[in-house]
Amino acid sequence: MDERIREHARTLVDWSARIEAGDDVVLSVAEGAHELAVAVAEELGVRDANLVTLYGSSEVDRAYTRAHSGEFDEDPEYERALYEHADAVLRLGGGRNTTEGADVPAEKRQAKGRARQGIREARMDTDWVSTVHPTRALAQQAGMSYAEYQEFVYDAVLRDWEELADEMATMKELLDEGSEVRIVKEDTDLTMSIEGRTAVNSAASVAYDSHNLPSGEVFTAPHATEGEVFFDVPMTINSQRVRNVHLTFEDGEVVDFAAEQNEDAIAEVLDTDEGARRLGELGIGMNRGIDRFTDSILFDEKMGDTVHLAVGRAYESNFPEGSEGEANDSAVHVDMITDMSEDSRMEIDGEVVQRNGTFRWEDGFEG
Amino acid sequence: MDERIREHARTLVDWSARIEAGDDVVLSVAEGAHELAVAVAEELGVRDANLVTLYGSSEVDRAYTRAHSGEFDEDPEYERALYEHADAVLRLGGGRNTTEGADVPAEKRQAKGRARQGIREARMDTDWVSTVHPTRALAQQAGMSYAEYQEFVYDAVLRDWEELADEMATMKELLDEGSEVRIVKEDTDLTMSIEGRTAVNSAASVAYDSHNLPSGEVFTAPHATEGEVFFDVPMTINSQRVRNVHLTFEDGEVVDFAAEQNEDAIAEVLDTDEGARRLGELGIGMNRGIDRFTDSILFDEKMGDTVHLAVGRAYESNFPEGSEGEANDSAVHVDMITDMSEDSRMEIDGEVVQRNGTFRWEDGFEG
Numbered sequence: 001m002d003e004r005i006r007e008h009a010r011t012l013v014d015w016s017a018r019i020e021a022g023d024d025v026v027l028s029v030a031e032g033a034h035e036l037a038v039a040v041a042e043e044l045g046v047r048d049a050n051l052v053t054l055y056g057s058s059e060v061d062r063a064y065t066r067a068h069s070g071e072f073d074e075d076p077e078y079e080r081a082l083y084e085h086a087d088a089v090l091r092l093g094g095g096r097n098t099t100e101g102a103d104v105p106a107e108k109r110q111a112k113g114r115a116r117q118g119i120r121e122a123r124m125d126t127d128w129v130s131t132v133h134p135t136r137a138l139a140q141q142a143g144m145s146y147a148e149y150q151e152f153v154y155d156a157v158l159r160d161w162e163e164l165a166d167e168m169a170t171m172k173e174l175l176d177e178g179s180e181v182r183i184v185k186e187d188t189d190l191t192m193s194i195e196g197r198t199a200v201n202s203a204a205s206v207a208y209d210s211h212n213l214p215s216g217e218v219f220t221a222p223h224a225t226e227g228e229v230f231f232d233v234p235m236t237i238n239s240q241r242v243r244n245v246h247l248t249f250e251d252g253e254v255v256d257f258a259a260e261q262n263e264d265a266i267a268e269v270l271d272t273d274e275g276a277r278r279l280g281e282l283g284i285g286m287n288r289g290i291d292r293f294t295d296s297i298l299f300d301e302k303m304g305d306t307v308h309l310a311v312g313r314a315y316e317s318n319f320p321e322g323s324e325g326e327a328n329d330s331a332v333h334v335d336m337i338t339d340m341s342e343d344s345r346m347e348i349d350g351e352v353v354q355r356n357g358t359f360r361w362e363d364g365f366e367g
Numbered sequence: 368m369d370e371r372i373r374e375h376a377r378t379l380v381d382w383s384a385r386i387e388a389g390d391d392v393v394l395s396v397a398e399g400a401h402e403l404a405v406a407v408a409e410e411l412g413v414r415d416a417n418l419v420t421l422y423g424s425s426e427v428d429r430a431y432t433r434a435h436s437g438e439f440d441e442d443p444e445y446e447r448a449l450y451e452h453a454d455a456v457l458r459l460g461g462g463r464n465t466t467e468g469a470d471v472p473a474e475k476r477q478a479k480g481r482a483r484q485g486i487r488e489a490r491m492d493t494d495w496v497s498t499v500h501p502t503r504a505l506a507q508q509a510g511m512s513y514a515e516y517q518e519f520v521y522d523a524v525l526r527d528w529e530e531l532a533d534e535m536a537t538m539k540e541l542l543d544e545g546s547e548v549r550i551v552k553e554d555t556d557l558t559m560s561i562e563g564r565t566a567v568n569s570a571a572s573v574a575y576d577s578h579n580l581p582s583g584e585v586f587t588a589p590h591a592t593e594g595e596v597f598f599d600v601p602m603t604i605n606s607q608r609v610r611n612v613h614l615t616f617e618d619g620e621v622v623d624f625a626a627e628q629n630e631d632a633i634a635e636v637l638d639t640d641e642g643a644r645r646l647g648e649l650g651i652g653m654n655r656g657i658d659r660f661t662d663s664i665l666f667d668e669k670m671g672d673t674v675h676l677a678v679g680r681a682y683e684s685n686f687p688e689g690s691e692g693e694a695n696d697s698a699v700h701v702d703m704i705t706d707m708s709e710d711s712r713m714e715i716d717g718e719v720v721q722r723n724g725t726f727r728w729e730d731g732f733e734g
Binding site: 022024026027029031034037038039041042043044045046048050051052053054055056057059060061063064065066067068069071073076077078079081082083084085086 | 389391393394396398401404405406408409410411412413415417418419420421422423424426427428430431432433434435436438440443444445446448449450451452453
């Protein structure tokens, strides 16, 4: 077995999920993630954890969901009980076809999602971590060769997380102490209040309230957004490719929008509900192991020298105890990314903290 | 998809497991059983059943079990809760290497089995059914080409089960009314009491208390066994090939034994505990869709014109209500098969019911 797969497994089990003896672990394995599953199972065995392995097959899921009438039972007790009694859920993505769900009617997928809210909440109450095993399908989605894509994934995943967490702590401190963030670049001049919010140092570990491997971003929940912003990183929303989105905010709400490709997809998102026109997240990508966009939000939004904003649902982890109810609520959370590596700056309370892809504490920073 | 796979899925879901709307179904998928899993998921969707899919990977299991210290937690609650709340468990066998467990230390495998007795019982309390998807590894084990092996499996599985159940009902009636079975062939003259026992018509359906697809046997729990028996069908016991076993019984117990190959494997079985020297099962194979031995007990013991005897644990389904405690108890249940197609006869209370592979109710029977 490729030694990088073993390292990936150790990182997931130790750094990310902090598995200990006796932990009840659910391991969910996508069709193409078999090898990583074997490595993870070995690490779980070494730690004397317990193991239940699920088959996260998109072909099984497609066949089942399409054939179903669409009247899904609410939170079947046997599945909810599994998660309610579990300590950790490790999800290994990595399918054999990233568009396997393309012919599942949207209304059935949505109905299934609604019916399973209790199960989802039970799963989110565990120490859950999502990661991906590099597959040929993901390489194709990224427009890369398989070998090149493997390198890409392991560069992103196999980092010195302790060191990155320390660096991100500096960013978190600036955000926690600040009250206003401003982003300036081409077609962009946006200000957001972050008063009364707590930033999350998303260091790819449940110990940091971070549930993705790789991660490497600091995020908070902005409000009172004003101005315009241009997202130059392409993305896929509900299976539609969207390019060059431009949003205009007044009083915290999107009042105007445009996109060069599939503008309708943006319209659909913004029309979902009231919260869909407000920001739920401001994230600052700081993982420089991710050096290119691969059309996968798990990687793209963590890329060093990018900033992403999400319209829709905010994370309660950004709200100090007692104020969680203030989080922006919505059925959607759609991330959009802008490149901050050139001709750009981010300010906190009027002070530049990042210019042209260099942070204030780094060599070569030009305030 | 091969239409036979769809028929297999329909037979499993309808005839065998009797799945209805709202049933909570656990589907366990071996590494090589993906295609059958997709077909079964579709059938479950059509019936609006609920679905949790487990990955029954022998490589994952091997890696985990080998790495574990061997001190397994007893019946982890999350897994037990899954089965306790489930209505049915469908296990799709069909690995990619039938000897994947070869380097898992026996003591760890046994310790794991002992620690999971409550989980096993919870699973057996559901409407569970085991079947196999034909894989290249199973074809190899059977000494057959892949295409030939697929034919073999579907011939065994895709039967007119209603018709076979009717024929087996005749055999069950003879056994239920009779009190002594005698088997006579080369090196074999064995009598067993079946007084006070109820035969099971194992027609591959939970409606018949039968949990294997394919099935096609009628079995009971004999006692007071006397005489000698020769098993001419090769078998594998604890990964060891065993040939031509000869057992001698007195007062219901094995008092002498011999085998032409790996006699030690038989000795080990018989020495397990007190119940291991007594019979737990007499089974009469009646599935003529199975026309050859393939070194897989799921198929071999159901083959038409064979009889199998198991030393060890008896099934409670053979004991009328209130007398279940009388069932022979043992940690083992090892089946051994003898060919009844030539120069042989089976008698019930002195009357011949099968001679040279022909039953009393069939054309060509020579009483």
